[in-house]
Amino acid sequence: MKAAVYHGERDVRVEEVPDPEIEESTDAVVRITHTAVCGSDLWFYRGESDYPTPGRTGHEPMGVVEEVGDDVTSVRPGDRVLAPFAISCGECEFCRKGLYTSCVEEKGWAGEHDGAQGEKVRAPFADGTLVRVPERYADDEDVLESLLPLTDVMCTGHHAAVSAGVGPGDTAVVVGDGAVGLCGVLAADRLGAERIVAMGHHEDRLEIAEEFGATETVAARGEEAVERATELTYGGANHVLECVGAESSMDTAFDVARPGGTVGFVGVPEGVDEAAFLEKAFRKNVGLEGGVAPVRKYVDDLMADVLQGTLDPSPIFTKTVDLEGIPEGYRAMDERDAVKVLVKV
Template sequence: MRAAVFQGPGEITVEEVPKPEIESPTDAIVRVTHTAVCGSDLWFYRGESDRESGTAVGHEPMGIVEEVGDEVRSVEPGDRVFAPFVVSCGYCEFCRKGLHTSCVNGDGWGGDNGGGQGEYVRSPHADGTLVRVPDRHADDEETLESILPLTDVMGTGHHAAVSAGVGEGDTCIVIGDGAVGLCGVLAARRLGAERIVAMGHHESRLDIAEEFGATETVSARGEEAVERANELTYGGANHVVECVGAASSMDTAIGVCRPGGTVGYVGVPHGVTDEGLDLLSMFRDNVALEGGVAPVRAYADELLADVLQGTLDPSPIFTKTVDLDGVPEGYRAMDEREAIKVLVKPEH
């Protein structure tokens, strides 16, 4: 089979790799029909995080079940499924409490399971990982493109908003205009926020934020951005959604959070350890920090229900579509900010 492979910083190739096979009675083999390039993929693409050369990449697969192990009960060959970005067993202590990303039997995509940006993946713990799409929606392309973000960015944006405590009638500030930030706006609206201030640096993306429910936008940078957001919200918000992970964005989040408020953070931390976090400001103003890597599987069923009933549609985050051969171009486009998120259709 063919799959996208990381060769080194700035270099993704599409190679022939072994097709994954059933290795455990709890496995399933899925033929990938839709997947995506994620903003977090850019860390290794840019050489800013470690990844072994020659490894398959991608972690947002959707497709058709081709084969299942003898102990798989929740899906069968022919089912349309999608998979959260982390493999989870569904029955350990942490899965039972909804923290699937800490599953003691968990795994990632890549290596010998095929990677998410390829023709096939092997899903370990299929019953705990795969989410079945009802048959009546299984071939509706528009619906499928709305479901695909539930593999990662929609669930991640939702986790940020939930962690920030967003509820009915609240004012919320969302930091970041990438796919996760835009999904954070959608999530805040879904949870009932009355005012949503979206902060980012790209006017075209902030236009999408407004389409998703942002009531105001801030495109300034640095201290000017903090001042503008605080001016709009009369001193900041009790609920701040941080979707970038850079030290500067964390500083902004703390700067726009009202005393006693909560920052819900899901941006993969980058540079925060080296540059530090303004804990004194948080301490002084009783600002709470909640969040972390999103347990997307915990939210998948409720978000899927909303997509299927037509009340949630994150698909506008896909601004470029490629086939499998176009994956290297997809990485380049995202790296150079020419695309918000790239949809990959291996069979396109």
């Protein structure tokens, strides 16, 4: 079968790899029909974080179950499924608490495991990880494209909003106009925020933010952006979503937080000097919540909203490629020619 493989900085190739097989009784084999390129993939793509070389890529799988192990009970061959970016057993202490990304068996799809950017994957702990799409929607392309972001970015944006404590009538600031930030706007709107200020650097992306519920946008940079957001929120917001993970975005998040407020952070931190923003947090008594999103905790509720037509994150996909086009998808993401790339296998 074919799959995307990372060979070094800005070098992703689609090549032949061994077909996956059932190895444990709790496994399933899934034929991938839809997947995506994620902003977090760009860290290793640009050579800014460690990654197995060569290593399979991708962590946002959706497809059809082809085979299951003897102990799998929740899905069967022919079922349409999606899966969070983190594999989880569903039974350990942390899974029972809803902290699936701290599962004692936790592992990601990409790297040394079967990456999701390929024709098939082996899904360990299928009962704890795979999420079945109701049969009536299994072949509805519009619904499937709306559900795919639930494998990562929609649930991650939701985790930022929940961690920041967003609720009905609140004012929230969302730092970042990538796919996660845009989904954070959707999530804040879903949770009832009355005002949502979206901060970013790209006018086309901020237009999507407005479609998703942003009441104001800030396209400035640096101190000008902080001043504008602070002015719009009359001194700062109690609820700030940090959806990038860069040092500059973390600084911005704490700068625009009102004293006593909370920053919900979900951006993968790379090259961040914690001392600078922690001093700001200390002086303003600003709380810091969040981390790696436990997607499996949120996916059922968000799926229900997608299926009833009240939630649609699919506009984050601004470019679509096939399996052979995955290297082009990485290039487009890297050069900001696409917000997020949909891959139809």
